[in-house]
Amino acid sequence: MSEQAVIEAKNLTKVYGGRAAVDHISFSVGRGEIFGLLGPNGAGKTTTILMLLGLTDISGGEVRVVGFDPAREPLSVKRRVGYLPDTVGFYDQMSAADNLRYTARLIGFKKAEREQKIAAALDRVGLAEQAEKRVATFSRGMRQRLGLAEILMKGAQVAILDEPTTGLDPHATSELLGVIRGFKAEGVSVLLSSHMLERVQSICDRVALFSGGKIALMGTVAELGREILGGGYVVDIEADGAGLAERLALIPGVSGVERTGIGKLRLQADRDVRPEAAAEVVAMQGRLKFLGVQEPSLDTIYTRYFERKAEQAVASKNGARHAA
Amino acid sequence: MQRExxxxxxxxxxxxxxxxxxLTSVRMRVLEWLVVLVALAALYGAIQQIKDTTAEDPFLFLRLFTISRDPLPSFVSFISFLVPLMAIGLGFDAVNSEYNRRTLSRILAQPIYRDALLFGKFLAGLATLAISLLALWxxxxGLGLLLVGIPPGAEEIGRTFLFLLITIIYAGVWLALAMLFSILFRSAATAALVTLGIWLFITFIWPVLAGAAAQIIMPIDPRYASLGLPTPGTAEAEHILARLSPTTLFAEVVVAILDPTTRSLGPIYLSQMQGAVLGAPLPIGESILIAWPQTVAMIASVILLFVVGYVIFQRQEVRA
Incomplete structure (x- = not known):
């Protein structure tokens, strides 16, 4: 694990009533990295987050957050880490700024820096005009943004966001993801959890896919795609020209050509063959209308992974039966 | 392991x-008005009663608190009903409301311990009750001065001030109980109902049950009964059982403090009364001595209830 890691977990385990909710997981998050904990509800994501913050006891394993042990030095951890719980709540009868003032006092900011920090944070998330409005009137998206403002105000080195996009409309989601990208630009590490894979795929540097309290897969989306989907690139091409399909099939690395519509072809390849494909079309004096490569989608990776696991389980069962 | x-x-x-x-909540405003109106009603009754009887009492001012005129109970009995209601009203949703508003995990993610949150809530509740009770006192x-027209002596002021302090401690017992249930139950309505149920039981049912239970533990001796006297063992058992209720403790302390002629809070034997001038008032220090065990018991129950709540809260999961 690198020196730069702000979060390091080794064999982290949490047992609830004899059942392991989090089962020996290890991962690390580097400085300025956006790390996604992805997986279905109940897979252990929130429990992992609560252990990182020292808000729940650790049953086993080791964890370091910005160099501190959350179980023994919770105040040092919580001073440097911002946390946005899933469905964050505020005191409804108080204004947005008053809610942040209360948090700022709990953190221990002096009055002068408090006001300046609150104003700057609210401005960053686009809530400056609503600062004196009661939170009761806020929409879900505004509450989530207020939660991010709290992390900004705190000047946290690490932002831990639990299901930040759940229940938001597409517009609010993209606004929120914009603010999260802003964290990265400032060198703040982000750990976010989500069960909506495709939403967060675009902003995560690396992801860990959770399943039943274990990390099933970890790495960049591209790495996982190669590993699980068999390193396949899918290139879609729309062009006209007789015999194009045959000529494209001859490009080195192309393993298959499939006709998906009139003048539409899909190439299976082990690398990005877009330059060669374009050259072939041009050489044939055909007209190239569309050329694109499909990014591996986390949804596909996730589904494929569990299909494969199920197949393997069946296969090993059958194998065992045959052996007997 | 030392915490950082x-x-x-x-x-x-x-x-x-x-x-x-x-202080800005609607709930508090309702409680304050309730207290003020009740105080006025009780005082009115007491003052009528004092005016009717000739005033030869050396502690006339203290009578303001204890005298009642049918059908109204005295000021002190009003207080012993209302203070628990106020405390329960302030405490029943102290912790579970943070869960339900989903603010708890966000607040606890700030650099503070849970101790500060719980203790801060208790102190704030107690301070609110203290402010209301001080205003009431x-x-x-003030009304007593205006309506009776006799200025109170230093000892009377001292005794009523002690009464104020003891009422705040009594309020603390109910506040701690209400907060305990606000930790135990996620639903504020359940917490409020359970706390009110316990209040009803302790205040109205327990005194009756204590008498019955005492007769089971210590059966009445027919020799005493034939003389029309209470059996000493039975009376003692009844006292011990009744004192499990903070309401009984409060009532006993109030009698000792506000009635200077009180010499004992339990059964007393004739031999112990030898040489005593009946009806002669005790100095304030002696009255405090009589009330001391009950006062300590009330303080202890505040601490006990708070600690139980504290331990449960520390072990609770923060996720809603």
């Missing part, structure tokens, strides 16, 4: 925030 930093970091911030929440003394 102070457990009370952020205590002042939490206390001030909760105090301002309490000043109101009663």
């Amino acid at each position: 930093g102070s457990a009370f970091a952020g205590l002042g911030v939490v206390t001030l925030k909760e105090l301002s929440d309490h 000043l109101l009663v003394i």
Whole structure:
């Protein structure tokens, strides 16, 4: 694990009533990295987050957050880490700024820096005009943004966001993801959890896919795609020209050509063959209308992974039966 | 293992925030009006009664608190009913409301311990009750001065001030109980109902049950009964059982403090009365001595209830 890691977990385990909710997981998050904990509800994501913050006891394993042990030095951890719980709540009868003032006092900011920090944070998330409005009137998206403002105000080195996009409309989601990208630009590490894979795929540097309290897969989306989907690139091409399909099939690395519509072809390849494909079309004096490569989608990776696991389980069962 | 930093970091911030929440809440305003109106009614009754009987009492001012005129109970009995209601009203949703508003995990992710949150809430509740009771105390003394027209002596002021302090401790018992249930139950309505149920049981049912239970533990001796006297063992058992209720403790302390002629809070034998001038008042120090065990018991129950709540809260999961 690198020196730069702000979060390091080794064999982290949490047992609830004899059942392991989090089962020996290890991962690390580097400085300025956006790390996604992805997986279905109940897979252990929130429990992992609560252990990182020292808000729940650790049953086993080791964890370091910005160099501190959350179980023994919770105040040092919580001073440097911002946390946005899933469905964050505020005191409804108080204004947005008053809610942040209360948090700022709990953190221990002096009055002068408090006001300046609150104003700057609210401005960053686009809530400056609503600062004196009661939170009761806020929409879900505004509450989530207020939660991010709290992390900004705190000047946290690490932002831990639990299901930040759940229940938001597409517009609010993209606004929120914009603010999260802003964290990265400032060198703040982000750990976010989500069960909506495709939403967060675009902003995560690396992801860990959770399943039943274990990390099933970890790495960049591209790495996982190669590993699980068999390193396949899918290139879609729309062009006209007789015999194009045959000529494209001859490009080195192309393993298959499939006709998906009139003048539409899909190439299976082990690398990005877009330059060669374009050259072939041009050489044939055909007209190239569309050329694109499909990014591996986390949804596909996730589904494929569990299909494969199920197949393997069946296969090993059958194998065992045959052996007997 | 020593925890890092102070457990009370952020205590002042939490206390001030909760105090301002309490003082501006509609709930508090309703409770205050209830208290003021009730105080006026009880005082009116007491003053009528004092005016009717000739005033030869050396502690006339204290009578303001204890005398009743049918059908109204005395000021002290009103207080012993209303203070628990106020305390329960302030405490029943102290912790579970943070869960239900989903603010708890966000607040606990700030650099403070849970201790500060819980203790701050308790202090704020107690301070709110203390402020209301102090206002009520000043109101009663002021009205008493105006309507009775006799200035109270230093000892009378001292005794009524002790009464104020003891009422605040009594309020603390109910506040701690209400907060305990606000930790135990996620639903504020359940917590409120359970706390009110316990209050009803302790205040109205337990005194009756204590008598019945005492007769089972210590059967009545027919020799005493034939003389029309209570059996000493039975009476003692009944006292011990009744004193499990903070309401009984409070009532006993109030009698000792506000009635200077009180010489004992339990059964007394004739031999112990030898040489005593019946009806002669005790100095304030002696009255305090009589009330001391009950006062300590009340303080102890505040601490006990708070600690039980504290331990449960520390072990609770923060996720809603």
